[in-house]
Amino acid sequence: MSVSENYLASIKKQFLYYKGIAEKAMDQLNEEQFFISTNEDTNSIANIVKHLHGNMLSRFTDFLTTDGEKESRNRDGEFANPEAYTDKDTLLSEWKKGWDCLFNTLDSLTVENLSDTIYIRGEGQTVIEAINRQLAHYPYHIGQIVFYAKQLKQSPWQSLSVPKNQSEEYNKIKFAEEKAKRDPSDLHK
Numbered sequence: 001m002s003v004s005e006n007y008l009a010s011i012k013k014q015f016l017y018y019k020g021i022a023e024k025a026m027d028q029l030n031e032e033q034f035f036i037s038t039n040e041d042t043n044s045i046a047n048i049v050k051h052l053h054g055n056m057l058s059r060f061t062d063f064l065t066t067d068g069e070k071e072s073r074n075r076d077g078e079f080a081n082p083e084a085y086t087d088k089d090t091l092l093s094e095w096k097k098g099w100d101c102l103f104n105t106l107d108s109l110t111v112e113n114l115s116d117t118i119y120i121r122g123e124g125q126t127v128i129e130a131i132n133r134q135l136a137h138y139p140y141h142i143g144q145i146v147f148y149a150k151q152l153k154q155s156p157w158q159s160l161s162v163p164k165n166q167s168e169e170y171n172k173i174k175f176a177e178e179k180a181k182r183d184p185s186d187l188h189k
Contacts, residue, residue: 004111022146036152106131
């Protein structure tokens with residue numbers, strides 16, 4: 001497998017990993033908690049999900065042929081009125097649509113596309129640069145979701161990685177396993 005083929009496979013795994021982390025955090029919340037904002041400068045989890053959904057659809061629809069900031073996108077609206085998503089199921093349905101758009105686009109890319117130039121707000125960048133940009137952007141917001149979910153959770157938090165004060169035990173288990181390449185989404189199982 002070439003470096004470029006490895007890159008395409010690796011980024012898909014990384015996006016899946018971060019998607020899974022956010023979903024495990026959101027699964028621990030009740031519906032009301034998705035819509036809580038602690039102050040005017042803080043986005044609710046619903047707003048963050050709306051933003052990621054809008055960003056993914058804008059960036060990854062017609063990825064190779066149109067600007068990544070679509071005219072139809074209302075970025076400011078992504079941070080307002082989370083009530084537009086009336087319930088957790090609707091919110092998670094939109095979340096899924098955004099990720100489906102991203103993964104369908106990634107699945108359609110070829111090694112030859114990686115050096116193509118695409119545009120976001122008229123700024124040219126290679127496909128690799130554009131993907132890396134989103135691979136930095138989405139985990140930033142997923143970290144917000146996780147942090148906020150931990151604050152909102154009213155019962156014990158189920159750790160998404162190595163549980164607090166259990167690193168030594170975790171390492172013993174991991175070092176006892178045969179060395180092997182593992183999928184990033186399996187790192188904390």
